[in-house]
Amino acid sequence: MSQLLYVQEKLQNVGATIGRLEMELARHPDSSGLAANMRSLRKLHGNLSDDFSRAANQLGLDVLHYRLLEDRPTAKALSSSVGTFQEAVSVAYDALQSGPKSRRVVSPLITSESALQVAYSYPGSFGVVFTVPNTRMLIPNLPSKLDSAMQTVLDLGKAHADKATISEAERRLGKATISAVYSWAKANSQNRIGTAIEWRRSDTVRAEVLIQEPEFRALSETLESIGGRTEEKIISPGLLVGADTKSHRFHFVTSKDDVDIRGSFTDAISESQVAEVPRRYSAVIQKTTTTTYATEEETIVYFLERLDPL
Amino acid sequence: MDGFRRIVAMLEKENVPCELVVDGSYLTEEIEPDDIDFAVVVTPEFYEHCTGAQRQLLDWIGDNKDIPATHLCDCYLCVTYKEGDPEWFEGIYDRAWWIDFFAESVVFKRDRGVAIVKIGMGVER
Numbered sequence: 001m002s003q004l005l006y007v008q009e010k011l012q013n014v015g016a017t018i019g020r021l022e023m024e025l026a027r028h029p030d031s032s033g034l035a036a037n038m039r040s041l042r043k044l045h046g047n048l049s050d051d052f053s054r055a056a057n058q059l060g061l062d063v064l065h066y067r068l069l070e071d072r073p074t075a076k077a078l079s080s081s082v083g084t085f086q087e088a089v090s091v092a093y094d095a096l097q098s099g100p101k102s103r104r105v106v107s108p109l110i111t112s113e114s115a116l117q118v119a120y121s122y123p124g125s126f127g128v129v130f131t132v133p134n135t136r137m138l139i140p141n142l143p144s145k146l147d148s149a150m151q152t153v154l155d156l157g158k159a160h161a162d163k164a165t166i167s168e169a170e171r172r173l174g175k176a177t178i179s180a181v182y183s184w185a186k187a188n189s190q191n192r193i194g195t196a197i198e199w200r201r202s203d204t205v206r207a208e209v210l211i212q213e214p215e216f217r218a219l220s221e222t223l224e225s226i227g228g229r230t231e232e233k234i235i236s237p238g239l240l241v242g243a244d245t246k247s248h249r250f251h252f253v254t255s256k257d258d259v260d261i262r263g264s265f266t267d268a269i270s271e272s273q274v275a276e277v278p279r280r281y282s283a284v285i286q287k288t289t290t291t292t293y294a295t296e297e298e299t300i301v302y303f304l305e306r307l308d309p310l
Numbered sequence: 311m312d313g314f315r316r317i318v319a320m321l322e323k324e325n326v327p328c329e330l331v332v333d334g335s336y337l338t339e340e341i342e343p344d345d346i347d348f349a350v351v352v353t354p355e356f357y358e359h360c361t362g363a364q365r366q367l368l369d370w371i372g373d374n375k376d377i378p379a380t381h382l383c384d385c386y387l388c389v390t391y392k393e394g395d396p397e398w399f400e401g402i403y404d405r406a407w408w409i410d411f412f413a414e415s416v417v418f419k420r421d422r423g424v425a426i427v428k429i430g431m432g433v434e435r
Contacts (some may be wrong), residue, residue, distance in 0.1 A: 045377070
């Protein structure tokens with residue numbers, strides 16, 4: 001750990017000096033000496049970053065470079081971008097561990113196992129470097145669950161309007177992951193910011209992506225326009241308590257649990273399919289549940305298919 | 311050391327008056343003792359007015375990222391400004407910055423050795 005902290009300390013020192021030198025270079029744009037110093041400092045920073053990745057690897061840590069494509073982002077832009085990304089990775093990781101999830105809540109263990117720990121930041125195009133413990137597989141190139149979660153989130157980040165990629169991710173991981181990725185895309189879109197992300201183990205880049213602000217906007221708009229949809233057929237005895245043949249609306253109360261079901265119909269009740277109110281029937285009702293990733297709110301619609309008198 | 315000696319020889323051949331601030335930790339504690347870290351320190355007057363060959367050599371030292379592979383050295387360039395120079399600023403990246411960078415370690419809580427090598431400045435090494 002001491003070697004990692006040692007390099008981390010050096011990186012913070014060099015990062016601060018780069019930031020200071022950038023300001024002076026802006027004041028003296030024609031100074032070839034300051035420009036040479038800047039190039040050399042950037043080279044030093046790059047070498048130390050490589051040393052950091054190698055030292056982290058020796059401790060079983062992978063390294064995530066999260067760069068905002070903005071020189072001086074606001075605190076809000078930084079925190080919302082990184083925070084929503086962290087949540088998307090944790091939710092995807094949880095789904096890979098325990099199966100598709102519909103809710104974004106994750107356990108403390110999952111939160112801890114997927115937590116990105118700040119190591120250092122660097123100026124220029126502002127970036128933050130994180131470390132995270134990651135399982136070393138017996139076959140080195142075999143991705144761990146955290147690798148897969150990271151790759152899924154990065155792939156979704158580049159999905160734009162690709163509904164097939166989104167649907168496939170939802171099928172594998174559940175709508176919670178899609179919803180969390182939506183929050184990430186929306187945060188970056190609202191703050192008009194792009195990101196460049198690199199996931200490294202020692203000298204090897206395991207995944208990387210550069211997502212411009214318009215791409216985040218396209219993705220969030222796509223996710224606002226689509227959502228999850230499930231259909232379920234209900235066959236239940238109960239009491240038909242209301243029917244309006246003009247507006248084609250019905251009101252049915254189930255016998256078993258006294259649930260009020262209101263919805264629409266087309267020809268389940270008509271001049272040729274006369275129904276009485278109130279009267280007991282066995283009702284065949286189609287229940288359709290839709291969820292928009294943007295709001296996570298469920299919309300349930302009932303459609304009366306048939307009434308059989310009891 | 312061979313790669314380091316070759317770079318020193320190049321600086322001498324091109325008559326570059328400079329100081330080399332060398333991280334002395336390789337003498338005692340480095341994992342890879344073949345690697346030598348150092349910064350070549352020159353004055354702004356020299357850097358601004360040097361010959362094309364001298365500038366090319368200095369920029370190669372400062373910018374090239376393949377030197378660790380070819381010369382087993384991590385080397386950098388520092389154009390050191392003095393207080394009173396228009397480009398000087400508080401906390402500037404200068405000769406003293408490099409000495410501190412190689413000498414101090416907050417984590418290890420101790421100073422480390424730094425070697426200074428002078429080339430073409432009257433007193434040789």
